[in-house]
Amino acid sequence: MRDDSVTIWREEYRPVIEEIISSFLDSRGRMMVAAHRGNWKQAPENSLAAIQYSIVAGADMIEIDVHRTYDGALVLMHDETVDRMTDGTGRIADMTLSELRSLRLRQYQGGACQPLTNYTIPTLEEALILIRSKAMINLDKCWEFREEVYAALLRTGTVDHALFKSNASPEEVRHFLQDKIKPPLYMHILDESNTPLIYDLDALFSQIRPQAVEICFEEEDSMLIHPSVLQKIRDQDCRLWVNTMWDSLCGGHTDGASLIDPEQGWQWHQQRGFNMIQTDYTEALIRYLNEQQGAYGWQM
Numbered sequence: 489m490r491d492d493s494v495t496i497w498r499e500e501y502r503p504v505i506e507e508i509i510s511s512f513l514d515s516r517g518r519m520m521v522a523a524h525r526g527n528w529k530q531a532p533e534n535s536l537a538a539i540q541y542s543i544v545a546g547a548d549m550i551e552i553d554v555h556r557t558y559d560g561a562l563v564l565m566h567d568e569t570v571d572r573m574t575d576g577t578g579r580i581a582d583m584t585l586s587e588l589r590s591l592r593l594r595q596y597q598g599g600a601c602q603p604l605t606n607y608t609i610p611t612l613e614e615a616l617i618l619i620r621s622k623a624m625i626n627l628d629k630c631w632e633f634r635e636e637v638y639a640a641l642l643r644t645g646t647v648d649h650a651l652f653k654s655n656a657s658p659e660e661v662r663h664f665l666q667d668k669i670k671p672p673l674y675m676h677i678l679d680e681s682n683t684p685l686i687y688d689l690d691a692l693f694s695q696i697r698p699q700a701v702e703i704c705f706e707e708e709d710s711m712l713i714h715p716s717v718l719q720k721i722r723d724q725d726c727r728l729w730v731n732t733m734w735d736s737l738c739g740g741h742t743d744g745a746s747l748i749d750p751e752q753g754w755q756w757h758q759q760r761g762f763n764m765i766q767t768d769y770t771e772a773l774i775r776y777l778n779e780q781q782g783a784y785g786w787q788m
Contacts, residue, residue, distance in 0.1 A: 505621045508548045511626060512673075513699065517572050519758065521773050522766040523547040523595075524627055524733055525566060527767070532573065532593035534564040535607045536618055543622045543647055545770045549651065550623055551615040554630035554637060561585035562612035562640060566629070573598035574602055574609070585611070612637065616644040626651045626766070634664055638672060651675050653702060655682050658695035665696060673730060677701040686717045693724050700727035700764060707738035718761050721746075729764040730757045743769045750776055 511517045526538025527545055534552055540549045553566040557580055570576045570583070574591040588609045594602040619625050624648070630637050631654040641647045647670040653676040654661060665674060676698045678685060685692055701721050703710045721728060731737040732746065732753065746753025747769065754765060754776060767773045 491687055493511050505623070508624055510785070511548070511549065512727065513661055515699075515722070515727050516764075519761070519776070520548040520727070520764045520778055521770060522549040522551050522729075522764060524551050524731075524766050524768050525553065526550055528596055528771055529572075532595055532607050533597055534566060534573075534606055534610075535581075535605075536610045536614060537607055539618055540617055542770060543619070546774050547623055549626050550619060551626040551628055551766055552612075552615060553628045555580040556630075556633050556636070557585050557588060558582055559584045559590075560636075562630070562633070562636060563588060564610050564612065564615055570609075606652045612640050613644055616640060616646045616649075619649060619706045620644060620646050624651060626653065628653065631656060638668070640671070642669065647672060649698070653677055655679060658692050674698045674704050677702045677704065680702040680706070685710060686712060686714075689717070689720050689724075697724075698726055700729050702729040702731070703762075704731060705738050706735050706736045710739065713739075713760060715760075717767050722761055727764050728762040729761040729766065731766045731767050732757070733766065743767050743772075745757070746773060746776070 490767050504559065510519060523542035523545070525533035526535065527541035527547075528538050530541040531537035539550055539552070552564050554562055556562055559734075563579055563580065563585065565573060567573065568581070569648060570588065570591060573594055575594070576591040582681065591609060592604045593607040593609065595604055595605050616625070627637060627650055631652070634652060641650050651673045651779045653675040654778065661674065661676065665672060669698060670680050672695065676692065703712050711717065732741065735742055737759070741756040743753065743754050754773060757765060765773060
């Protein structure tokens with residue numbers, strides 16, 4: 489028996505989708521909050537329930553991971569296998585949608601010690617329908633089959649809600665973005681795998697016009713976040729995205745550090761110009777931003 493429904497409600501303080509999209513497209517606009525794999529502290533990661541809890545919490549954007557099944561369905565799961573998050577085993581690419589539907593998700597971030605729930609693995613389209621008109625979505629793990637994902641966005645009327653991301657070559661990205669019926673939103677990733685790009689950002693921006701740039705850096709003195717690099721990106725009307733879930737993504741200035749001393753966490757990133765934070769602590773980050781005299785743009 490499936491149980492993927494969660495009571496849907498919205499308080500007056502939660503941003504509406506028009507404001508969220510407008511804010512996202514304003515590269516110098518308010519800080520935006522992205523929920524990592526949905527609100528997995530309330531429900532299994534990447535489940536419809538986790539997505540709904542993120543919406544209720546007030547997240548602007550919800551990050552999800554997408555994989556393709558043996559029979560071509562697009563489903564939500566972070567790992568390539570179902571082992572960690574379900575009562576089954578095996579690679580998603582080797583299983584049919586029907587086989588995946590027979591499995592039950594484990595609570596939170598899974599693992600053998602976590603209890604099974606009545607939630608099942610959702611399809612991408614189910615997630616898009618749930619999110620539509622409520623929040624934006626960050627699409628991870630799916631660059632390989634991006635055209636199929638884009639087709640799902642068209643079918644569900646969510647092209648303007650969804651943010652693709654990759655660290656692919658600018659040529660590959662340009663080929664995907666060009667000549668689409670509705671232009672997709674795109675964020676380019678800068679990390680250790682493509683660091684040389686920071687020395688020729690003009691070449692990157694001459695080929696693609698990303699709405700955001702995600703920077704993953706292991707050390708706080710990384711050249712990836714040198715002030716001149718960050719300024720050049722901001723000058724291209726791009727938002728700056730940082731992941732604060734664990735050390736290697738943000739030079740140690742993590743969610744955990746933020747909960748002890750925001751000056752060493754979220755505030756550290758704010759001071760360097762980052763204006764999108766992906767977090768495992770959606771409610772805590774929103775509370776912190778609102779304590780900064782409503783820096784989040786709305787009051788709880």
